[in-house]
Amino acid sequence: MTAQEYAFLVVAVVGSLAAIAVVTARNVVHAALYLVVTLACVGITFLLVGAEFIGWTQILIYVGAIVILFLFGLMLTKAPIGRDTLDHLPQNRIVGAVVAALMFLGLAGLLLNVWPIGTTVASQPVAGSTQAIGESMFRDYVLPFEVVSFLLLAALIGAIVLARKDEGAA
Amino acid sequence: MIRLPLVLLFAALLFSAGIYGVLARRNAVMVLMAIELMLNAVNLNLVAFAANLQDVSGQIFALFVIAVAAAEVGIGLAIVILLFRNRASINVDEVDLLKW
Numbered sequence: 001m002t003a004q005e006y007a008f009l010v011v012a013v014v015g016s017l018a019a020i021a022v023v024t025a026r027n028v029v030h031a032a033l034y035l036v037v038t039l040a041c042v043g044i045t046f047l048l049v050g051a052e053f054i055g056w057t058q059i060l061i062y063v064g065a066i067v068i069l070f071l072f073g074l075m076l077t078k079a080p081i082g083r084d085t086l087d088h089l090p091q092n093r094i095v096g097a098v099v100a101a102l103m104f105l106g107l108a109g110l111l112l113n114v115w116p117i118g119t120t121v122a123s124q125p126v127a128g129s130t131q132a133i134g135e136s137m138f139r140d141y142v143l144p145f146e147v148v149s150f151l152l153l154a155a156l157i158g159a160i161v162l163a164r165k166d167e168g169a170a
Numbered sequence: 171m172i173r174l175p176l177v178l179l180f181a182a183l184l185f186s187a188g189i190y191g192v193l194a195r196r197n198a199v200m201v202l203m204a205i206e207l208m209l210n211a212v213n214l215n216l217v218a219f220a221a222n223l224q225d226v227s228g229q230i231f232a233l234f235v236i237a238v239a240a241a242e243v244g245i246g247l248a249i250v251i252l253l254f255r256n257r258a259s260i261n262v263d264e265v266d267l268l269k270w
Contacts, residue, residue: 008172012180019184019207023191028200035203038184042210045180049172049221054213054229054236061236066206066243073199073247077254089196096194104186108179115175132226133233141230148237155241162248165255 015041
């Protein structure tokens with residue numbers, strides 16, 4: 001066990017508990033705030049694995065922008081805070097819990113079968129990964145990069161068209 | 171450094187929590203949040219394998235996933251707001267206009 005592994009275990013436990021709190025919280029605003037904790041833990045994990053660029057991008061975009069978007073979405077839809085009991089029905093909860101537990105056990109069994117924790121050796125981080133990302137992004141992945149920028153533009157226009165009020169029609 | 175299966179286990183737990191959220195919650199915003207959890211689990215896997223294989227491509231795919239997730243949340247919340255304006259409800263079980 002290295003120091004990074006101890007730090008990762010703490011982060012992973014906090015992130016897992018917060019993730020379970022996200023999907024079980026009765027209050028949707030609390031769920032959004034638990035989501036911040038989970039996303040921050042994932043970002044810290046990226047930093048610990050040595051992917052510092054993805055880690056900071058995660059914290060900037062997810063914690064900084066997407067969660068704010070969620071909170072605005074909750075505010076604009078007058079989320080039923082406090083009387084959220086209709087949100088998850090008992091039969092949905094049971095089916096969801098069974099499927100999720102089977103999924104986790106299946107995935108965990110599969111990956112522990114391939115990479116046993118005791119014998120797998122740890123890998124070293126990619127040196128200078130931000131520079132490597134930039135070079136690879138603009139050498140090998142230029143077309144996907146441009147497609148993503150176009151996708152973001154289309155999503156921006158689509159969101160504005162969908163969410164604005166029709167003044168002419170009414 | 172961190173051993174690969176530990177990160178993968180964390181990602182598997184996040185993914186399972188996301189599946190539970192999508193199946194059990196009926197609030198559309200909660201379903202979107204659960205989808206974000208699952209996308210984050212995928213990103214964790216991509217970055218962990220990028221570190222394991224000493225290849226930066228996995229990190230680039232994680233960046234693309236983050237960008238597409240941002241677009242998805244923007245469109246998704248716009249649809250949810252439109253839905254709330256038209257139906258005064260964001261319960262996904264009540265949105266069955268296209269079901270016959």
